[in-house]
Amino acid sequence: MPQFSDDMFLGPAQTYMGTGIRNASSIFTGYISGTTLTVTAMLSGDPLLVGQYIDSATATTNGTYITAFSTGSGTTGTYTVNNSQTVSSTPGVTMYANGNALLGDPAPMDLGVGPLGRIYVWDTIPQAKVANNIALTQTPAGAGNLTLTAGASVTSITTNNGAVFQLDVPRAVVVTQVTAGVAATFTVSGYDYYGQAMSEAILSVSGSATNGKKAFYQISSIAVSGATTTALTVGTTDILGIPVRVTNVAYIASVKTNSTLASDTGTFAAAATATATTTTGDVRGTYVPGTASDGINRTVMGILLPAIAVGPNATRVGALGVTQA
Numbered sequence: 001m002p003q004f005s006d007d008m009f010l011g012p013a014q015t016y017m018g019t020g021i022r023n024a025s026s027i028f029t030g031y032i033s034g035t036t037l038t039v040t041a042m043l044s045g046d047p048l049l050v051g052q053y054i055d056s057a058t059a060t061t062n063g064t065y066i067t068a069f070s071t072g073s074g075t076t077g078t079y080t081v082n083n084s085q086t087v088s089s090t091p092g093v094t095m096y097a098n099g100n101a102l103l104g105d106p107a108p109m110d111l112g113v114g115p116l117g118r119i120y121v122w123d124t125i126p127q128a129k130v131a132n133n134i135a136l137t138q139t140p141a142g143a144g145n146l147t148l149t150a151g152a153s154v155t156s157i158t159t160n161n162g163a164v165f166q167l168d169v170p171r172a173v174v175v176t177q178v179t180a181g182v183a184a185t186f187t188v189s190g191y192d193y194y195g196q197a198m199s200e201a202i203l204s205v206s207g208s209a210t211n212g213k214k215a216f217y218q219i220s221s222i223a224v225s226g227a228t229t230t231a232l233t234v235g236t237t238d239i240l241g242i243p244v245r246v247t248n249v250a251y252i253a254s255v256k257t258n259s260t261l262a263s264d265t266g267t268f269a270a271a272a273t274a275t276a277t278t279t280t281g282d283v284r285g286t287y288v289p290g291t292a293s294d295g296i297n298r299t300v301m302g303i304l305l306p307a308i309a310v311g312p313n314a315t316r317v318g319a320l321g322v323t324q325a
């Protein structure tokens with residue numbers, strides 16, 4: 001998953017940032033002017049220190065500070081409170097420490113605020129979509145694989161997975177039945193941007209174009225379920241695959257296209273988070289820019305990544321989505 005050398009992690013270590021939501025305690029046994037005190041610890045496991053604040057609803061010294069050591073140190077010494085009263089190690093009274101006078105007495109918080117996320121900058125310049133750059137016009141006579149081609153912005157390459165047709169950027173495909181005929185299911189097989197095997201079943205509409213929902217980077221085959229009795233093509237769409245999982249549009253901090261300062265008015269589809277099948281959506285989410293792709297227009301999206309996507313507690317699912325089907 002995406003991780004970086006400067007990932008920030010502010011975990012369970014104590015911080016002093018405002019009102020605490022839980023108390024951490026450090027027991028100290030002592031005595032002060034014959035009055036029993038109960039206060040709250042500054043740091044779990046620490047002894048009383050100079051500068052600590054005494055907070056007690058019953059003690060006459062509530063709201064005072066330990067100002068100096070008289071003798072000893074740690075939990076066995078004698079302390080001076082408000083420059084006059086002393087606290088010794090005589091058993092019988094449980095004492096805790098709370099706050100720090102030198103920091104304006106904020107309350108301690110032992111949960112921290114991390115781990116923190118970051119912004120992922122997705123910067124892409126897709127080529128123009130083409131209706132037949134994956135499969136040229138052909139009329140299937142029955143079930144089987146279509147004949148694929150490397151048209152505009154598609155490259156035929158050989159990888160460890162065999163021969164594939166690689167698109168310029170991860171994007172969904174479109175099946176177009178040129179004229180009215182028999183609808184069929186087209187099963188597209190290939191790989192995503194990270195090399196994970198994936199497939200999608202697209203049910204065509206007779207005499208119309210049908211867009212897929214998943215963003216393919218490489219296509220190995222396209223199988224048709226039966227004869228269509230009419231010509232068809234397969235090509236690319238402007239449905240672009242987002243490179244990291246985005247489960248809600250609120251995680252998109254900014255999106256701009258075509259050198260326009262105003263926010264882009266494109267179409268966002270959130271990542272599918274259920275177990276993937278051949279008919280579910282893209283596992284990371286997709287975006288259709290408001291301006292048609294042409295190999296020149298640049299789309300830049302700022303994506304807010306939560307802690308589950310980056311940092312020490314990140315997971316593969318949090319960063320890249322559920323396992324492809």
